[in-house]
Amino acid sequence: MRRGVASVAGCTIRDFRQPRLQVQPITIRPGPKTFRRRVVGRRIAAVGRVGKRIVLGLDSGDAIVIEPRMAGLVLLADPPDRGHLHVVLELSGPEKQLLFWDRRGLGVVRLVTPAEFAACYGEGKMGPDALEISAAELRRRLAASRRAIKVALLDQRALAGIGNIYASEILHRIGVHPAWPCNRLGRGHWTKLHAQMGKVLREALRSQGSTLRDKGFRTAAGEVGRYRFRVYQRAGQPCLQCGRGEIVRIVQAQRSTFFCPACQPEDAGV
DNA sequence: CATATGTCCTGAGAGC
DNA sequence: TGCTCTCAGGACATAT
Numbered sequence: 001m002r003r004g005v006a007s008v009a010g011c012t013i014r015d016f017r018q019p020r021l022q023v024q025p026i027t028i029r030p031g032p033k034t035f036r037r038r039v040v041g042r043r044i045a046a047v048g049r050v051g052k053r054i055v056l057g058l059d060s061g062d063a064i065v066i067e068p069r070m071a072g073l074v075l076l077a078d079p080p081d082r083g084h085l086h087v088v089l090e091l092s093g094p095e096k097q098l099l100f101w102d103r104r105g106l107g108v109v110r111l112v113t114p115a116e117f118a119a120c121y122g123e124g125k126m127g128p129d130a131l132e133i134s135a136a137e138l139r140r141r142l143a144a145s146r147r148a149i150k151v152a153l154l155d156q157r158a159l160a161g162i163g164n165i166y167a168s169e170i171l172h173r174i175g176v177h178p179a180w181p182c183n184r185l186g187r188g189h190w191t192k193l194h195a196q197m198g199k200v201l202r203e204a205l206r207s208q209g210s211t212l213r214d215k216g217f218r219t220a221a222g223e224v225g226r227y228r229f230r231v232y233q234r235a236g237q238p239c240l241q242c243g244r245g246e247i248v249r250i251v252q253a254q255r256s257t258f259f260c261p262a263c264q265p266e267d268a269g270v
Numbered sequence: 271c272a273t274a275t276g277t278c279c280t281g282a283g284a285g286c
Numbered sequence: 287t288g289c290t291c292t293c294a295g296g297a298c299a300t301a302t
Contacts, residue, residue, distance in 0.1 A: 024279080052296080069296045071280080084280085105279050106296070147273065156297080163295055214282060214294065253274075256293085 001074050001209070002049045004220025008056070008076070011093030012043045019085045026086045026100075027108045035111050038062060039089075050121045051129065051160030056098075063117055065110045066100060072107035075099045076220050103216065130161035131201055135194035142182045142190075149185065150178035151253045161201070165210050165232045168258045170200050172231045172241070177264045178250070178257045203227065231258040239263060 016036045018025055028035055038060065046057035054074055056064040066074055079085050079101040087100035087109055100109060112120060119125070128137060141158050142149075152158060153167040162170070171178050173196040176189060185193070204210060209225030211217040212233060217225055230240050235249035235258060245262030 026279095067297080070294065072295095103280060104294085108297090145272080151273090154296085165295060210295070212295065216281095217295070254276080255296090 001068065001220070002047060002054050003205075005054070005074050005076055005095075005098060006047045008044050008091060008093075008095045008098050009047045010044065011091040011095050011098075013039050013041065013058075013089050014092050015088075015090035016040055017088040017090070019082070019088060024105055026102055026105050028087070029108070029110045038111055039064065044091075051126055051156050052163065053121070061114055063112055063114075065112055065117070065121070067108040067110070068100075068102070069104075069106040069108070071104040071216055072100060072102040073218060074220065075101060075218075078222055080218070125157065127155075127157055127159040130159050130197055133159055133194075135191050138194050138197075139187070139190035143185065145182040147182060148179045148252055149176060149182050150257050152182050154253075154255070162197070164255050165227075165229070166197075166200050166204060168232050168256075169230060170197050172259055172263060173200065175263050175268070177266050177268070178252065178259050179266070231260060234258060 016039050018028065018032060021032065039058070042058040042060050042062070044056050045059050048055040048057060050065070052067070054066040056066070058064065066072070068074060073079070076095055076099070077097060079099055084103045085099060085101050086105075086107070089098040091097055100107065110120075127133070127141060138159065142152050145152050150167050150171060153162045153170070154164065168178065170193065174189065174192040176185065176193070204227045207225060207227040208219050208223060209217060210227040210229070211224035215224065219225070231247050234247040237247050239245040239247060239260040239262060242260065242262050245260040247258055247260055250257050250259070
């Protein structure tokens with residue numbers, strides 16, 4: 001998503017609009033008037049990312065942080081429909097617009113000062129990025145926890161960037177049952193987990209992300225993600241890895257988890 | 271402190 | 287056709 005809108009770097013924000021301000025608008029902080037005043041006329045100096053959020057660094061030092069959550073899309077043009085278009089930044093420069101579209105309305109857009117950015121997204125609030133963390137640090141941060149490994153991988157304070165799809169995909173590749181408490185994993189497990197986490201995420205980036213059956217996710221260019229799930233949303237289907245097991249869906253912390261009982265046995269030796 | 275759970279919201283699809 | 291039910295990529299407040 002960040003790569004898809006990276007070209008807004010260097011553009012100047014001419015206007016800020018909220019087309020749905022009167023009907024169930026998404027959360028914008030601070031309020032529309034202040035937001036508008038501090039954003040219009042500013043140049044977008046950098047298009048970054050912190051975990052699953054996109055960060056537009058402005059020349060004022062402030063940053064616009066976009067949190068798409070479940071169904072939000074950050075686009076340059078052509079939203080799926082006009083009805084769920086929440087934020088429009090009119091730009092001058094190489095790109096003419098940056099849009100935030102969100103069918104479920106759970107997304108959040110914030111304008112933060114450098115101090116607020118540190119308080120909201122610094123250490124303590126947000127763990128190291130999943131693509132940058134070392135194996136040793138990953139182990140240090142999770143190994144003592146009694147929580148299920150699948151649930152712990154989704155904790156953005158421990159490590160930032162892993163979501164519900166890739167948590168299942170990663171554990172499948174290392175043959176670890178998702179309900180295992182973290183403290184049951186040995187040193188070798190953490191090494192493998194670190195390596196496969198990198199592989200899964202990089203493969204997802206190459207594939208332009210993941211699109212579920214609802215076709216909700218689109219890239220900024222309007223394409224669906226092509227990441228091929230091995231377990232996610234494949235309940236009842238044969239395991240592509242071992243060919244023996246049948247993928248099972250369970251619920252952990254109100255989220256779906258998928259795994260192969262043959263590749264990821266509950267009671268495997270540690 | 272660490273861990274567990276409910277909730278925010280809309281829409282798609284299944285089953286009756 | 288139209289109703290009800292379940293499910294959905296996340297994060298946070300509150301409870302235990």
